[in-house]
Amino acid sequence: GAVVSQHPSWVICKSGTSVKIECRSLDFQATTMFWYRQFPKQSLMLMATSNEGSKATYEQGVEKDKFLINHASLTLSTLTVTSAHPEDSSFYICSAREGRNEQFFGPGTRLTVL
Amino acid sequence: SQKIEQNSEALNIQEGKTATLTCNYTNYSPAYLQWYRQDPGRGPVFLLLIRENEKEKRKERLKVTFDTTLKQSLFHITASQPADSATYLCALAAGGTSYGKLTFGQGTILTVHP
Numbered sequence: 001g002a003v004v005s006q007h008p009s010w011v012i013c014k015s016g017t018s019v020k021i022e023c024r025s026l027d028f029q030a031t032t033m034f035w036y037r038q039f040p041k042q043s044l045m046l047m048a049t050s051n052e053g054s055k056a057t058y059e060q061g062v063e064k065d066k067f068l069i070n071h072a073s074l075t076l077s078t079l080t081v082t083s084a085h086p087e088d089s090s091f092y093i094c095s096a097r098e099g100r101n102e103q104f105f106g107p108g109t110r111l112t113v114l
Numbered sequence: 115s116q117k118i119e120q121n122s123e124a125l126n127i128q129e130g131k132t133a134t135l136t137c138n139y140t141n142y143s144p145a146y147l148q149w150y151r152q153d154p155g156r157g158p159v160f161l162l163l164i165r166e167n168e169k170e171k172r173k174e175r176l177k178v179t180f181d182t183t184l185k186q187s188l189f190h191i192t193a194s195q196p197a198d199s200a201t202y203l204c205a206l207a208a209g210g211t212s213y214g215k216l217t218f219g220q221g222t223i224l225t226v227h228p
Contacts, residue, residue: 002160004157006157032214034215034216042220043203043218043219043220043221044158044203044216044218045218046215046216046217049215091155093157093158095157095216097214100213100214102148102160102163103148103160103214103216104160105150105157105158105159105160106157107156107157108155108156108157110155
């Protein structure tokens with residue numbers, strides 16, 4: 001149990017385009033989902049927290065207009081990187097939590113912006 | 115400001131020995147603490163959770179302790195195996211209105227030599 005999937009696992013895009021990443025909880029209802037970013041040889045940095053049906057809460061320094069988060073159902077959240085630039089290249093990881101239980105992480109999405 | 119430190123960036127041990135990883139924190143009162151394993155290019159995998167009112171938790175060859183006075187958690191892997199080689203992350207979970215929001219340490223790269 002407690003499986004979280006992400007799609008795609010990797011994506012390469014041109015500068016200026018938008019990329020959507022999906023995060024799904026496969027066998028539980030994720031009342032809260034989190035999006036993290038991880039640069040090489042660094043730890044995970046929380047970008048935003050989203051609760052199903054409400055607006056995401058962004059961490060300081062994360063542009064909400066650039067990183068659009070939608071948590072429309074209890075099993076799906078999406079992160080859209082708008083007008084991507086090379087500095088947005090990173091490993092994006094989502095996690096999901098049911099109620100007050102522990103967070104389970106997806107396998108991550110490697111984004112490369114050319 | 116809040117600070118989480120994992121004692122060493124890298125730890126090398128011989129197969130069969132016990133690996134001990136340390137996580138120290140300052141300016142933080144976590145509701146609970148979690149340990150994760152992360153392999154290269156993958157998302158973190160949940161290992162153990164220990165709450166602020168618990169002293170010790172065990173799961174198979176894994177043991178975690180939590181000392182809120184010392185502000186420290188120790189993570190032990192007994193009878194270590196080469197397959198245990200990975201990066202291990204400690205994460206502190208906030209309480210209150212931000213319940214469950216995780217802040218990660220920088221990780222310790224464990225290498226178990228045959």
